Amino acid sequence: DAGVTQSPTHLIKTRGQQVTLRCSPKSGHDTVSWYQQALGQGPQFIFQYYEEEERQRGNFPDRFSGHQFPNYSSELNVNALLLGDSALYLCASKTAVNEKLFFGSGTQLSVL
Amino acid sequence: KQEVTQIPAALSVPEGENLVLNCSFTDSAIYNLQWFRQDPGKGLTSLLLIQSSQREQTSGRLNASLDKSSGRSTLYIAASQPGDSATYLCAVEFQKLVFGTGTRLLVSP
Numbered sequence: 001d002a003g004v005t006q007s008p009t010h011l012i013k014t015r016g017q018q019v020t021l022r023c024s025p026k027s028g029h030d031t032v033s034w035y036q037q038a039l040g041q042g043p044q045f046i047f048q049y050y051e052e053e054e055r056q057r058g059n060f061p062d063r064f065s066g067h068q069f070p071n072y073s074s075e076l077n078v079n080a081l082l083l084g085d086s087a088l089y090l091c092a093s094k095t096a097v098n099e100k101l102f103f104g105s106g107t108q109l110s111v112l
Numbered sequence: 113k114q115e116v117t118q119i120p121a122a123l124s125v126p127e128g129e130n131l132v133l134n135c136s137f138t139d140s141a142i143y144n145l146q147w148f149r150q151d152p153g154k155g156l157t158s159l160l161l162i163q164s165s166q167r168e169q170t171s172g173r174l175n176a177s178l179d180k181s182s183g184r185s186t187l188y189i190a191a192s193q194p195g196d197s198a199t200y201l202c203a204v205e206f207q208k209l210v211f212g213t214g215t216r217l218l219v220s221p
């Protein structure tokens with residue numbers, strides 16, 4: 001049983017560019033959330049998707065957007081990248097009735 | 113604004129010691145609290161989930177307690193091993209999940 005998978009594992013972009021990160025949830029999970037983790041900090045909640053709609057959102061600007069597909073996989077898009085967007089981006093999945101979260105290994109984004 | 117604080121920020125112990133990690137939160141109206149483990153550069157692994165109606169959860173050598181009225185949770189690790197070395201994160205679900213900054217644990221052989 002595959003867990004949560006994220007791609008790519010590493011990414012280098014320059015300021016002003018756009019990036020798309022991808023996540024496939026654990027089998028049987030229908031809810032996907034995204035987190036940003038800066039070095040030495042705890043993860044910060046970006047948003048959560050369920051039934052292809054954004055259900056909750058953290059304190060992130062509109063440059064951060066997402067999508068959930070009918071197969072429950074999800075994308076995180078970040079436009080107009082800033083140096084401060086450099087971080088580990090984590091995807092997590094769960095079922096709607098069980099709060100236990102399963103995390104992927106993350107995508108390390110470096111903005112130069 | 114909901115805040116989650118973890119103390120200590122770092123901890124170094126010899127193998128075999130019992131240890132306690134602390135987590136405090138500012139709002140007692142929580143849905144649940146989770147403890148996670150994170151190895152360097154990796155994702156998070158859920159260790160224990162305590163629902164708001166529960167007082168504690170146990171899994172093997174780990175025991176987590178929850179006191180909503182005082183806004184505190186502790187993670188107790190019995191008979192620590194070098195393989196326990198990692199960062200331990202506390203996360204509290206208010207209307208969204210809020211993480212602490214973690215405790216970096218090093219267990220020396």
